[in-house]
Amino acid sequence: MLGKLITFEGIDGSGKSTMLALLRENAGLKNLGEIAFTREPTQNTLTGKAVYAAIECDVDPMAELFLFMADHAAHVAETVRPNIAAGKIVISDRYSDSRCAYQGATLDKTIPNALSFVKNLHAGWTIVPDLTFIFDLAPKDSVERxxxxxxxxxxxxxxxxxxxxxxxxxxxKAEPERFVILDAKLPPAENEKIIVEKIKSIL
Ligand SMILES: Nc1ncnc2c1ncn2[C@@H]1O[C@H](COP(=O)(O)OP(=O)(O)O)[C@@H](O)[C@H]1O
Ligand SMILES: Cc1cn([C@H]2C[C@H](O)[C@@H](COP(=O)(O)OP(=O)(O)O)O2)c(=O)[nH]c1=O
Structure with missing residues (x-):
């Protein structure tokens, strides 16, 4: 049986890494099956290194989008697809929605409807998550964190x-059945409970 893909999204500092550290130790989650934790940008890879180099400088936003896309393609091919095929629950810290949200913003002034443009680049070949949690936080709080x-x-x-x-x-809003929006200001333990219950409900 195929596994499931669950992704965690949100602006910088919204608490994704903190939550994923908790989930790695969560006994209820461990009981649900074999879990593969992963992330985008990928770490210590050719494509991931290119992405991190781009983030640190003023590269053209369209060029930067395609570096992120290349990293995503490698991530799907090398990590996500094989683990899903092996029946695992794959949990990714950021995934395609980060590209739509961030590069949808960096390309705002370059092309009309940048978000749709980026979304369409994924269509037909990537693996769409079964469930996506968004940690929602006001940007002023995120910058403070x-x-x-x-x-x-x-x-x-x-x-x-x-x-x-x-x-x-x-x-x-476009896919309400896939997304769960979390209040990133709640204590992590409260969101952890909501997340584990929701994951259980889709298995
Ligand atoms: N629910 C929370 N309430 C208050 N502070 C939090 C919460 N979750 C995370 N933080 C703090 O916010 C900062 C950023 O969190 P982090 O998990 O690194 O975010 P992200 O991985 O989304 O960038 C860290 O200092 C972390 O301790
Ligand atoms: C995956 C991805 C990340 N990003 C951005 C989000 C972050 O600002 C930055 C680095 O990601 P990350 O290392 O996950 O940062 P953080 O721990 O702060 O969440 O890259 C994109 O712009 N597009 C993407 O497709």
């Missing part, structure tokens, strides 16, 4: 993250 983190990227600005957050909401 990541400020203490030290590394600052060009994306971590209130105005930009406001557009990214709107794009996440547009994506969720």
């Amino acid at each position: 990541v400020k203490n983190r030290g590394e600052k990227t060009k994306f971590e600005k209130i105005e930009f993250l406001t557009r990214v957050r709107e794009n996440f909401m547009t994506l969720a």
Whole structure:
């Protein structure tokens, strides 16, 4: 039997990594089956390194989109598809919706309806998640949280993250059956319970 793909999305600092660390140790989740934790951008790969190099400089936004797309293609082929085929539950920290939301924002002024353009690039070959959690947080709170983190990227600005957050909401509205919007200000343990119950309900 094929596995399931579950993705976690949200603006920078919305609490995805914190939650995934909790979920790795969650006994209820472990009982549900074999879980493969993964992420985008991928780590220590040719494509992932290219993406992180691009994030740190002023590369053309269309060129940057295709670097993220290349990383996604490698991720789907090398990690997501084989694990799904092996019947595992794949949990990814960021996935295609990050591209739609972030590059939908960086390409805003380059092409009309950038979000749809980016979404359409995925159609027909990628694996669509069975379930996507969005950690929803006001950009001012997100910037406050990541400020203490030290590394600052060009994306971590209130105005930009406001557009990214709107794009996440547009994506969720278009596919309400796939998305669960979480209040990222709730204590992590509360969201953890909601997440585990929801995952159980789709298995
Ligand atoms: N529910 C929460 N309430 C308050 N602070 C949180 C919460 N979740 C995470 N944080 C803090 O916010 C910061 C960013 O969280 P992180 O999990 O790294 O976000 P992301 O992976 O989405 O960028 C960290 O300092 C973390 O401790
Ligand atoms: C996967 C992905 C990430 N990003 C952005 C989100 C982050 O600002 C940055 C790096 O991702 P990540 O390392 O996941 O950052 P964080 O831990 O803050 O969530 O890349 C895109 O712009 N497009 C994408 O397709």
